[in-house]
Amino acid sequence: MTDRSARTAARAQIARWRELNAAPAAPQGRAVLIVASYTANPLEAAVGVGLANADPHTPVVSFADYNQVFQVCLDPAHHGADRADDIVVLWRIEDVFERDFHAWANLDEAAFGRLVAGAQALGQAVAGLAESVSGTVTAADAPVPVGFGLDHHDGAAFTDLVVLQTAMNAAFDEGLGAASSVVERLRVAALHHAHGTLNAFDRRTWLMYRQPHAEAFTQLLAAAIVSSLTGRVRVPPKVIVLDADDTLWSGIAANDGVGNLKCSDAFPGSAHREFQMAVRRLRSRGVLLAVASKNDQQVVDQAFAEVDGMVLSPADIAGWKVSWGPKPQAIAELANDFNLGIDSFVFVDDSDYEIGAVRTQLAGVIALQVPEDIEALPDLLAESGLFRALRVTADDRERTERMLAESGRTATSTTMSHEEFLASLELQVTITEVGASDLGRVTQLINKTNQFNLTTIRRDQADVGALIARDDAAVFAVTVDDRFGEYGLVGVVIAVADPAGGWQLDTVLMSCRVLGRGVETAMLAGAIAELRNRRAGPITGRYVATDRNALVADLLPRHGFTETTSTGGDAFVLPADRTLDAPSHLSLTVLRDHVAG
């Protein structure tokens, strides 16, 4: 799919998604929470419509806050993950482990170990999530890092990236440990490689919206998510019934003679030979094979023995229906012989007539026709997607066993507590009085922060400049730094002296990028301590509700403020004798001089 056609598909999905959600009864289907380390919202309509097509009920598709993967895993209730029926975790190395990734790219030798340990911790966190929530958990692996001017055409550099990615994904699996049997795996890395790492990347939406996927890749990813979520209830077929002439080999035995049947390296025999390889792999994974051919048994036996290049041997075939009777009847007999339901059967044949006969007489059987363009035959079963769940499960089991053997230890889920995780972040929160050089960035944050914003008072640069100049007002900027990276300027607190004593909080806002780390508490604690250094007294604040800021409705009460009716509305006060402590897991610095950012 090109990005252009993907965009057309995406728009049709958005329209359909709106329609579904506008229906009176909608939505009442499953609640799907997507937890991603990047902006993943373009998946909403594609995943929603995909699920609605598989289930008559319209699902609810929601997204956890940007790059909060660890946080959601360690504190699912706080992020609503405990209420989701299905949770999908999507992560990228360059988002979750931003700082160490760039250190690694700058040849910091210790960074590789930190990244691998980090990926293992993430796997443990996802395992903990799977244990603590009632919904299903589907976890992606990480695609190879893109962007930042990384050169994927530099073979050596790209290989280094793949080595890092492979080590981190293996460590993530190891971190999942025992939970890997309940966590469904989503192989995003493979999807990304197959699509082309550069084709999958849209640098424009990445740089503008932190949304890294090109539209065609978004479509592929959405389809994989839908298939994973619906695949849980779909059982892979157990039997493949194969026609022989022009299916297993090229040619018709009765007309052309066994000596002229083709299944070798020369086209078109090569296509039939590769198809047999695909069938043979499924047989190795436990799928039963049967042959239903309108022939004499002796001719088919001879073909299996003599045709050059045959991959399948008679020993691979569990059931033979070689006769001149109707194929639906042959399949019904096989179902009886194997004691399996008809809906466990896939039938492959080149003939319109046979495919039609089976489809009309045995509705439960999935009938796949040999493509007209025979080069597509080897991919027939793969493209049907019917056996994917089977393959993934088998792979997972094998991989888990191998990894357990290699590591020589039992997989245990030694999940960190939320507190331990927060402590491991090495968070540094710095509060600075805003100087002239920060004005632009502070003004921008004041005007674009919608969710974590107590009063949503917008100001232009001149207004902010005027506030800074006032002796009876204070404008603080908050910067945050942790083990994973620098977040830069993420918060603003503005206070004005209250004529009655103490201070009034005019503005308290924070970027959602640093949610879930206790930064808001440190920000308030630091600002309040600094305000009280200048002027003692109570601190008052108010919450002004908008469509977007429900997130901070309880911010002040949560921090020891009590509701006050003296001024009406949602006003709160922190009495003069009450202080506020910063969380112990982070280090808070209040810089008293103007410091240019």
Place this chain on the structure above:
Amino acid sequence: MSDSLIALFADGLGVSADSLSDDTSPDNTPQWDSLAAMTLVSLIEDQYDVELSTREIMKMQTVGLARAVLTGKGVVGL
């Protein structure tokens, strides 16, 4: 309204065309968030068969400014 650009924005923002004008901007339209902006860009590119640079996208701070950018790129009949 027969204005094709207004109709496009109505579609992209999921609002009625009557509520839109050349002064419509992210500041007065809560639906115009960064996700809607992504959708709008792809709608505009497909409908008018143009490619927008990030510079041009950044200029499109109102419907009217989007109209000006597109007119500047030779799109007619807006």
